[in-house]
């Protein structure tokens with residue numbers, strides 16, 4: 001079983017797309033298509049032929065280039081079971097617990113509603129890799145547009161249950177802004193302070209902070225640390241439920 005290669009490229013103001021490539025079988029998949037030309041460029045740069053497109057959710061910055069890229073490459077398109085809004089061009093709809101095979105390896109589908117109700121994440125257990133879309137970001141989580149805070153918190157818990165060494169590709173470079181919010185609710189977290197220095201160094205050089213790792217997020221991302229006593233003391237929410245603390249942190253971030 002081979003190690004896949006991951007090529008991350010940027011598009012739009014702060015979006016990331018990723019190509020997944022198996023050097024053994026030469027199969028290639030593309031995660032989301034906000035910009036078909038940027039995806040085609042990256043395929044050309046890496047000298048790859050596209051076989052599959054995996055769509056996480058219906059938002060335009062993840063789907064606008066889908067029909068063009070499908071037409072130009074003939075790729076097979078996986079995407080979420082359509083709930084809130086139609087996505088044109090899907091060949092196969094997926095939901096919680098579904099699995100498919102890419103190359104010779106398993107891809108598990110995790111339904112993570114909250115940002116949108118249709119959101120799915122793609123987990124490759126043999127590669128320890130997750131594509132978290134707009135659900136889990138480095139030091140953040142997606143804004144809740146279609147779901148509610150409890151729904152988002154339950155979705156994040158599905159991701160928190162994955163192995164700590166899981167490498168996470170999310171869809172946006174929001175990390176520095178997320179870092180300044182994180183330290184405001186978790187000001188005594190030394191690992192967070194250390195991480196912010198690293199993030200500032202990367203961003204000063206124009207380098208990506210993505211991918212991240214689940215273990216690092218569990219130690220520094222306030223949205224995953226709602227049971228932490230220091231954070232709860234800081235919010236004056238010692239006795240509230242985890243989902244109530246999550247809701248409060250999400251609200252604070254929306255107004256930060």
Ligand SMILES: [Zn+2]
Nearest residue numbers: 057059115134
């Ligand atoms: Zn989105």
